[in-house]
Amino acid sequence: MANIALKGVTKRFGNLTALKDLDLEITDGEFFVLLGRTGAGKTTTLRMIAGLEEPTSGQIFIDGQDVGDWGVAERDVALVLQQYSLYPRYTVRENLAFPLKSPIRRLDAATIAQQVERAAKTLRIDHLLDRKVDKLSGGEMQRVSIGRAIVRNPRVFLMDEPLSALDAKLREALRTELKNLQVNLGATFLFVTHDQVEAMSMADHIGVLNEGQLVQTGTPHEVYNHPLNTFVAQSVGSPPMNLLAGKLDKGKALIAEAGLAMPCRAAPAQANAGSSLVFGVRPEDISLEADAPGEARIYDIENHGVEKILTMRAGETTFAATVAANSQVAIDETVRFAWNPDKIVFFDGETGNNLQAG
Amino acid sequence: MAAVTSRAQRIGRPVSIIAILLVTAIFLFPIYWIGSTAFKPRNVATSVPPTVFFQPEITPFVKLFTKRAQLREQPTQEEYDAAPWWEQAIYDGGERVIKARGEPLLSQYPSRFINSLIVSVVSTVLAVGMGTLTAYGFSRFRVPGADDWLFFILSTRMLPPVVVAIPMFLMYRTFGLTDTHVGLIILYTAFNLSFAVWLMRGFIDEIPKEYEEAALVDGYTRIQAFYKIVLPESVTGIAATSIFSFIIAWNEYAFALIMTTRRAQTAPPFIPSQIGSGLPEWTVIAAGTVLFLLPVAIFTFLLRNHLLRGVTFGAIRK
Numbered sequence: 001m002a003n004i005a006l007k008g009v010t011k012r013f014g015n016l017t018a019l020k021d022l023d024l025e026i027t028d029g030e031f032f033v034l035l036g037r038t039g040a041g042k043t044t045t046l047r048m049i050a051g052l053e054e055p056t057s058g059q060i061f062i063d064g065q066d067v068g069d070w071g072v073a074e075r076d077v078a079l080v081l082q083q084y085s086l087y088p089r090y091t092v093r094e095n096l097a098f099p100l101k102s103p104i105r106r107l108d109a110a111t112i113a114q115q116v117e118r119a120a121k122t123l124r125i126d127h128l129l130d131r132k133v134d135k136l137s138g139g140e141m142q143r144v145s146i147g148r149a150i151v152r153n154p155r156v157f158l159m160d161e162p163l164s165a166l167d168a169k170l171r172e173a174l175r176t177e178l179k180n181l182q183v184n185l186g187a188t189f190l191f192v193t194h195d196q197v198e199a200m201s202m203a204d205h206i207g208v209l210n211e212g213q214l215v216q217t218g219t220p221h222e223v224y225n226h227p228l229n230t231f232v233a234q235s236v237g238s239p240p241m242n243l244l245a246g247k248l249d250k251g252k253a254l255i256a257e258a259g260l261a262m263p264c265r266a267a268p269a270q271a272n273a274g275s276s277l278v279f280g281v282r283p284e285d286i287s288l289e290a291d292a293p294g295e296a297r298i299y300d301i302e303n304h305g306v307e308k309i310l311t312m313r314a315g316e317t318t319f320a321a322t323v324a325a326n327s328q329v330a331i332d333e334t335v336r337f338a339w340n341p342d343k344i345v346f347f348d349g350e351t352g353n354n355l356q357a358g
Numbered sequence: 359m360a361a362v363t364s365r366a367q368r369i370g371r372p373v374s375i376i377a378i379l380l381v382t383a384i385f386l387f388p389i390y391w392i393g394s395t396a397f398k399p400r401n402v403a404t405s406v407p408p409t410v411f412f413q414p415e416i417t418p419f420v421k422l423f424t425k426r427a428q429l430r431e432q433p434t435q436e437e438y439d440a441a442p443w444w445e446q447a448i449y450d451g452g453e454r455v456i457k458a459r460g461e462p463l464l465s466q467y468p469s470r471f472i473n474s475l476i477v478s479v480v481s482t483v484l485a486v487g488m489g490t491l492t493a494y495g496f497s498r499f500r501v502p503g504a505d506d507w508l509f510f511i512l513s514t515r516m517l518p519p520v521v522v523a524i525p526m527f528l529m530y531r532t533f534g535l536t537d538t539h540v541g542l543i544i545l546y547t548a549f550n551l552s553f554a555v556w557l558m559r560g561f562i563d564e565i566p567k568e569y570e571e572a573a574l575v576d577g578y579t580r581i582q583a584f585y586k587i588v589l590p591e592s593v594t595g596i597a598a599t600s601i602f603s604f605i606i607a608w609n610e611y612a613f614a615l616i617m618t619t620r621r622a623q624t625a626p627p628f629i630p631s632q633i634g635s636g637l638p639e640w641t642v643i644a645a646g647t648v649l650f651l652l653p654v655a656i657f658t659f660l661l662r663n664h665l666l667r668g669v670t671f672g673a674i675r676k
């Protein structure tokens with residue numbers, strides 16, 4: 001197992017800058033999730049660590065060693081992709097044995113067979129060993145892909161959206177399994193996804209990428225509760241954090257568009273009275289109360305069983321609130337609501353940066 | 359399954375079957391004609407109107423393979439009886455088999471046929487082999503000016519090859535390549551290479567590069583990944599490209615006629631050259647043609663599954 005470090009890594013494809021001066025540190029044995037939208041540079045980062053892509057500038061370290069001029073095979077990483085990662089024409093057993101049969105490993109047949117059996121048992125695919133891979137379901141295929149990665153004890157596991165092509169139920173099941181596997185192996189995982197639920201539920205640390213730049217790294221808790229800017233605030237959480245533009249006035253949040261004046265905690269020093277701000281509030285920090293200071297109309301109700309997600313309108317502004325499933329609400333009903341003043345996050349109205357950061 | 363057929367389908371089906379049979383018959387007629395001629399007695403072959411029903415004989419094939427001369431005197435009854443059946447067949451036609459030290463001499467046909475095989479097989483292997491590697495390079499690596507190179511490669515096919523026949527001939531004479539197997543192999547490989555590169559590139563483009571990347575990560579070199587993953591996946595493309603290359607090389611006439619005379623002469627220029635000597639022996643020529651058709655037919659038959667998938671490529675796979 002190993003730690004990974006990227007120092008000032010930039011990658012350009014022609015005129016397009018995929019990654020800009022990326023610094024990243026992944027410690028030994030952690031589950032690190034790189035979260036970002038399509039084109040944010042997640043996959044490029046992964047491919048550069050694997051050695052499939054060369055950085056335009058900057059250095060990549062695995063276990064403290066600069067691997068800049070190492071070949072793909074020498075880096076000893078495992079890669080699991082969203083699809084196309086299994087060799088067609090081969091059986092599951094042959095796929096699992098393939099990495100072990102590489103001439104650089106010089107393993108004898110008995111060792112290979114034993115390691116294949118062990119990996120297959122770990123992932124509960126031992127009954128599929130003699131099946132051709134094109135006869136497998138999507139979930140089985142991804143299990144085999146993961147099996148091919150764990151079979152040879154690589155130094156680092158790189159996973160490029162391995163669950164994205166699966167249906168929701170399977171995705172959930174494999175999420176748990178993958179996390180357990182990582183804990184049991186004590187392995188370093190770098191997992192790339194656009195799905196914030198995956199990031200939140202599996203990661204020890206999350207790195208949020210936006211247009212080739214790392215915006216924030218931190219534990220899921222930090223990223224969720226203390227987003228460094230409005231981009232991160234909207235990247236995690238479902239529904240994402242509500243962002244309401246307004247001003248501070250006598251210790252109250254004045255949201256002109258919505259016609260709201262809400263109580264809020266002590267503002268940071270940078271938030272001068274009168275400067276334009278964005279107030280961030282998580283939907284679960286909004287509650288319906290009879291004598292609350294805010295008033296809004298219910299625009300939409302999404303019943304999720306354990307809770308209801310309300311879309312509310314106040315003036316020209318829409319925002320979301322999660323309330324208990326037994327709340328009695330109806331569409332177009334006008335309700336009064338409060339928010340938890342201690343949980344308000346202040347963002348600069350111009351830059352979108354968290355005013356309390358750093 | 360319940361058959362749901364519209365009226366158009368009920369009428370359309372027999373009509374299309376008839377049309378297919380008709381077209382097939384038109385295409386197959388020359389083959390039928392040459393095939394039947396190869397088994398006809400000599401006088402039947404040229405009869406007017408043509409004879410459809412006749413007693414087939416193998417004599418044209420015997421004649422094809424033996425060196426013969428006109429009989430000046432009839433063999434004695436003992437000589438005739440002692441001769442094997444094929445020699446008797448030659449006697450019956452008023453000819454004798456030329457022998458050297460008691461052994462019958464072979465005609466030139468087998469050596470020409472073998473020349474054709476050598477030149478076609480070697481040039482196909484070379485063209486498809488180099489073409490596949492080149493196509494892989496174009497498909498997988500960022501080649502500066504790739505489109506220009508590919509256009510340049512294709513441009514070698516933009517003029518009829520015969521246009522350059524004279525300069526080619528002069529060059530070949532200077533380098534001593536006329537009437538050599540190597541000379542023809544170089545020529546046919548060059549013809550087929552551009553075609554092979556383009557065709558194979560299409561096939562290799564369709565193989566996801568993730569397979570090889572997975573192999574690289576799994577500890578294989580680029581060459582090993584190519585050999586273990588890409589090659590097995592492109593069998594269909596290789597088969598289709600090989601058939602086309604083989605047919606082009608096998609049937610090539612113009613350059614073979616100009617560049618070869620004896621030692622390396624292939625079958626296509628040889629077969630018609632037999633018409634010129636004396637009375638044309640149509641049955642023997644037909645026999646030579648029938649045998650000439652066989653390698654391509656066998657090759658195509660063996661690879662037919664790949665070929666079908668290969669030529670309809672893109673229509674079947676996404």
